[in-house]
Amino acid sequence: MNIVKPVPFKIPSSIITGVNSVNDNLLDQVKGFGARRALIVSDQALVKTGYVDELKSFLKDIETAVYTNIEPEPSIENMEETLVWCDAQKFDVVIGLGGGSVMDSAKMLAALLAHDGHVRDYVGGSKVFGKFGAPTIMIPTTSGTGAEVTVNVVFKDKAAKLKRVAVSQYLMPNVAIVDPLYTMTVPAGVTAATGMDALTHAIEAYTAMKANPITDIFAEDAILRIGRSIRTAVTSGGNVEARLDMSLGSLFGGIANAGASVGAVHALSYPLCGEFNLSHGVGNALMLPYVAAFNMMGNIKKYARVAALLGEVVDGQSDRDAAESAVKSIKRLSEDIGIPLHMNKFGITAEVLPRWAKTVMDTQARLLNNNPRQLNEKDVLEIYEAAL
Ligand SMILES: [Fe+2]
Structure with a gap:
């Protein structure tokens, strides 16, 4: 816990949740600006679902363009490219409908x-500053990234073969x-995959x-909701209650991430996602139990609480034993929702691991x-070896 240096806590000025919240609120929010x-x-995938047309129909008398x-x-x-397309036009509100990339x-x-x-000028910490752009309304269509409540924007830098992040309060x-x-x-x-990313945000921030x-x-709250509902959301996608729990879990995990940030799970997953094209969520899911096993000595009470939040019976157990239950619980969760527990299932072999460990320490x-x-x-190498 940080009791010495308080960390600023920022969230959007309005957060609206619940079934039908887009239908009931979007037009009012747009008019409010x-x-x-x-x-x-x-x-394009979301155009095919009909969601984009649905949004346009809610906006009635507002002139609406789609990119x-x-x-x-x-x-x-x-x-x-996107900026060049938009720059010539005068938009007074930008609505992001999609997953993390779109938002x-x-x-x-x-x-x-x-x-x-240029976009490249604004990559890094606090490069976007001094004034806000057009007001933004975010509508997530996956339960995972929490990008609807964060000040980060992640880009691929094709030339450098790296991910780059722009961070600024003006991106909230x-x-x-x-x-x-x-x-x-x-x-x-x-x-x-996206649900495990959300769970990772919550556990790492916690x-x-x-x-x-x-x-x-x-x-x-995010750990509790995701732990109790991710299996149902994966196996019975039409279950609204499970989807609601997941969307709130993702939102709350995103808020926790925005305030407390994440740690070694995200750090160690970057090389495997970058080189083996694994999704961000699968990369995190692969790292989460092994990093948790290493980390639990650093905050044993919190990991013991994670076990209880994930539904493990920990009454009468020592914090040490309960923290170990959290690691087992995370592994079982991954297996239950069809995510492999080992990197070798994706063709990753031992010879890349020392290089990855060095890259993680360097970057x-x-x-x-x-x-x-x-x-x-x-330590990083040993975590990778355990996950192999
Ligand atoms: Fe993430």
Whole structure:
């Protein structure tokens, strides 16, 4: 727990949740900004579901344009194209309808409508500053990234073969509308992967060095909801209650992440996602139990609580035993929702691991410093070997 240096806690000015919350609130929110011309940023897959047309129909007398040329993991080049398309037009509100990639693109696009220069100029910490861009409304269509409540935007830098992050309070969405009805058609595999990303946000933020009483409230509730509902959401995608739990779990995990940030799970998953094209959620799911097993000595009470929140019976157990139950519980959860427990299932072999351990130590200091237990290169390698 950080009791020495308080961490600023930021969230959108409006968060609206619940079944039908988009239908009931979108037009009012757009009108609340005095907007006459709205841009919906989305992708082709969501056009096919009919969600984009549905949004347009809710906006009635608002002039609405749609931009869907967003890559699955948007590159800086992709963002530049999007910006060129939008720059000539006058939008007074930007609506992001999609997963993390779409919402991140919408956030950056809205900010850059008020700033000159190129996307690359704004990558890094607090490079977007001084003024807000167009107001933003985020509508997530997966339960995972929490991008509707974070100040981060993640890009692929094709030239450098790296992921780059822009972080700024001016990237925080103005409104998040979290409606489980927009997640009902997500396939089982994506529900599992994105759900494990959300669980990872919650567990990492809960046990992080920057964890604080505000983020703990959100992290605990996220772990509880995801733990009790992810199996149902994966196996019975039409179950609205499970989808609602997952969408709130993702939202709360995102809020905890925005306030306390994440740690070694995210740090260690980057190389395997980058080189083996695993989704962010699967990469995190692969790392989560092994990092938790290493980390639990750094915050044993919190890991013991994670076990209880995940539904393990821990009455009468020592914190040490309960913390071990958390690790077992996470493994069982992954198996139950069809995510392998070992990296070799994806063709990853031992010879890449020393290089990855070095890369993590060289490039992920920010996340590693927030981890509840400090790691050296040997520790990272041993975690990778355990996960292999
Ligand atoms: Fe994540």
